[in-house]
Amino acid sequence: MLRLQGEMIRGGTSKCWIFDHHDVVATGVDADTLLLAAYNAADPRQIDGVGGASSTTSKAAIVRTSTKPGIDVEYAFAQVGIGDERVEWASNCGNCATAVALYAVHNGLVPITSDSTTVRMLNVNTRARLTGTIPTPGRMAFDEGTAAVPGTAALGVPVLLGFEDPAGSTTGRTLPTGHAVDTLTGPVGGIEVSLVDAGAPAALFEAKAFGLQGTESLAEFAAAVPTLTTLRRQAALAMGLAKENDPVSHAVPKVGVVARPAAYRTTDGTPVGPDDYDLAVRMVSMHAPHPAIGLTSAVALATAAATPGTLAHRVARQTADGTLRLGTPAGVITARAVPAAQGASPTVLLHRAARRIARAELLVPVLEGRPA
Amino acid sequence: MLRLQGEMIRGGTSKCWIFDHHDVVATGVDADTLLLAAYNAADPRQIDGVGGASSTTSKAAIVRTSTKPGIDVEYAFAQVGIGDERVEWASNCGNCATAVALYAVHNGLVPITSDSTTVRMLNVNTRARLTGTIPTPGRMAFDEGTAAVPGTAALGVPVLLGFEDPAGSTTGRTLPTGHAVDTLTGPVGGIEVSLVDAGAPAALFEAKAFGLQGTESLAEFAAAVPTLTTLRRQAALAMGLAKENDPVSHAVPKVGVVARPAAYRTTDGTPVGPDDYDLAVRMVSMHAPHPAIGLTSAVALATAAATPGTLAHRVARQTADGTLRLGTPAGVITARAVPAAQGASPTVLLHRAARRIARAELLVPVLEGRPA
Incomplete structure (x- = not known):
């Protein structure tokens, strides 16, 4: 049974588990195997794992500090299968990005130097760049907040989420066909x-x-x-x-x-x-x-x-x-x-909220390099 | 934000969070308030909590060592509401009892004195007495096992679950009307x-x-x-x-x-x-x-x-x-x-399995004694 540290964080209207890249590497098995086993992806009810058996509660992000200029944290977003032993790495998730920002502030992945801390993120799946700005009054990270988002009555820490230079993020052009209609x-x-x-x-x-x-x-x-x-x-x-x-x-x-x-x-x-x-x-x-x-x-x-x-x-x-x-x-x-500066397309900002739900050590049933 | 230690354990085909009675008391709020907030019971998706938003994944047990003769561990079983701010304390859950037995062995609530350890449990909701017998070869508690139960392909530690003197547990009579038909x-x-x-x-x-x-x-x-x-x-x-x-x-x-x-x-x-x-x-x-x-x-x-x-x-x-x-x-x-001895009704034994999924510190949003 492998051990893996993780945090369950609500980002907006999603529930995401956030893992540190180094912890994932230290397990010695690949991320797909690890997540499939940890979430019990094979089971439509995910009864033997930490997944919530719905698309908004079967998500993960694996984060690491970045050495790239202008980036604090890189994260890989994973949509973990439900009754389907596959992990989908092709997309980004803004709600999980919100959770990543809160995780980064609480776990020292970015320094807190003022009453507000901006986490500059790179989503490695799509190469999208995002920012998450979180109040850190008195240079402290807080677990509680009174921000809400449509879709849940729950309150959380306010996170101002920014999508940097989002135009043409997949195809290189805002209007891929060259036409507005x-x-x-x-x-x-x-x-x-x-x-x-x-x-x-x-x-x-x-x-x-x-x-x-x-x-x-x-x-x-x-x-x-x-x-x-x-x-x-x-x-x-x-x-x-x-x-x-x-x-x-x-x-x-x-x-x-x-x-x-x-x-x-x-x-x-x-x-x-x-x-x-x-x-x-x-x-x-x-x-x-x-x-x-x-x-x-x-x-x-x-x-x-x-x-x-x-x-x-x-x-x-x-x-x-x-x-x-x-x-x-x-x-x-x-x-x-x-x-935005330097000819980039306008940054799009969204007011979101996040809350840390639990900090955990997961016991992951991987046997012989495969989900048990 | 309150902090509460807990373990997420699969017992058979249910996912149960197990909490220590003393940890619950130490939070200073009543168990109903604590569980409603920790699970985000108010939300049909339980998106801001540790609940899994289904009847088999919105369960908890609060355990304590017992001073009663012949009982090692007492537990209260809670069925936590889903989109419903109520905790139901009226029933017992055999799957969670299985999880409680594994928890007790791993957390020192019973001594391990031989290659097999029996946890004698009292369900305080129904006064039912149960036993959970777990292999502890070499006087060690294990996280891994190869036992399975119908309803999930996942493997776990074998738990032989016994219902002690079960007849008439609610009404005092095996046949409450006095008739077999x-x-x-x-x-x-x-x-x-x-x-x-x-x-x-x-x-x-x-x-x-x-x-x-x-x-x-x-x-x-x-x-x-x-x-x-x-x-x-x-x-x-x-x-x-x-x-x-x-x-x-x-x-x-x-x-x-x-x-x-x-x-x-x-x-x-x-x-x-x-x-x-x-x-x-x-x-x-x-x-x-x-x-x-x-x-x-x-x-x-x-x-x-x-x-x-x-x-x-x-x-x-x-x-x-x-x-x-x-x-x-x-x-x-x-x-x-x-x-069974002493005029008790026959003990009913069932072969079950359990697996520890995660050990966690929950962050519970209770404000002014109520779920936030």
Whole structure:
């Protein structure tokens, strides 16, 4: 039985285990084997492991201090299988980045030199650069805070999460096709789409093209999901993310619909008025409506809404200071695009929260280099 | 933020957190408040806590060494709410008892004096007495083992779990009504039932009364569940577990159907022959088919099958040595009734397994004596 130190940290609406790279190396087995065993990935209930048996609670990040200029911490994000002995290393997770920042501050991966500490992070999966800024009044790291995010009533330490130079992060271009609007083949003819790459590649449609307002409940939006997942494949091909004979990705690009603000109720029943936000959005997560919005998708939305000619720009309320309030099923999430130096695309900032749940020594059943 | 030491241990097919009574007391807040906050019980996803957001992964036991004669360890079992700020203290859990035994051996709550160590436990919720016997070769406690239980492929340390003098544990009588068979009112007239109290109170019907073989898949058995839950209320009244005006319990008594052995396939597709087991059983868990069988229900079955005149005795293959192999949807679980001294009812033994998953310090968000 291997031993492995880890911290269970809530980042936003995800639960992530954070491990130190050196601890992982010290076990002598590869990270895939270690995580599959620690989470009991083989079991759909993950009953013999630390995983929570849902996509938002079967996540890990492996962190290390960085020697790269301008980077404090590098992390590899892992989506650990549920009833599936595979670890997916292809994506980034903004919620886990939030957790990584809190971990870094508490575990001395960055020095605390003032009342606020910024952790400069590199996501090694996608090469995305992020910052996490955490209050450290009196040069102290705190476990408690009163920050909240839509999707949970729990409170945590405020983390201002920044996506640095997010435009073209996957394809090299904000608009991979060179157009602000393209046309894909919908179920009843051509359908307009904006194909955007910032934070993550995203294919954004107007809600009205599906007969929707963009303010639907999760159950109402579910009816559009099969068509959107079909369009995802076309979008992947158009953006150069996949070739004809590649297997179909159920995760890339992100797909969803946007609309002008209108009154709606969040999933927990809270009323949201048309003046409470700037852009209505309903995103798809794999094959189901996303309960809120992934943070990398929020970055794509913020970038799209600031790019003239896109469908998001067409329907979003324009603000003077780069703030964009996204009306999601869980509530309003505010993204802010701020100008960056040296020709980089605007940094997108999101107000998030994180909380350390537990510090643990995991007993990991690895036998002969494989999950037991 | 309170700090609380705990161990996450798999016991059989449940994941239980085990806490030391003194650590709980030292926090200065009551156990309900502590567990509700630690598990984030308020959230249906338990995203800000250590709970796994399912009934089998939202369990805790609080243990202490005992000064009572013949008892090593006392434990209180807690079923922590999921999207429901309540802790249920009314029942026992055999899987968590298995975890408690492993915890006791590893944490010095019992001395290890030979190659096998028996932990004598008192469940303070129900006053049930149990034993957990664990191999300790060379007077050492081990983390690894090769024991398995139906319902998970994971391996663990073998734990021989004994329910001591289980008959009449709730009502004082093995047959609370004084009859081996009673008649309740079914959807199409009278329906025979055996009302048994051992390990837990149970209402056992013949599968054929529902047009079933007793070897159905979970999906097939689900059709009978609404009728069985209606009959549960009648059984509760007949057994004196509830009065007419009491709220309806969805947990007490246990209800299920029994039948003669016949060939079937387990949920994971493994074929089971009619000679591989002695009694077919399909139990209900709250409002759904139980994926296997609760251990206290297994005790009730073993006791019923050994009691002449009951429906279980009528259909079970009788064995000479008190062994009863139960054919459950997850596979075959063997219970063995062995004679006890001093007029006590036979001890029921079950072969189980447990594994320590993690040792942790929990950070519990309790503010002003309430979950944050």
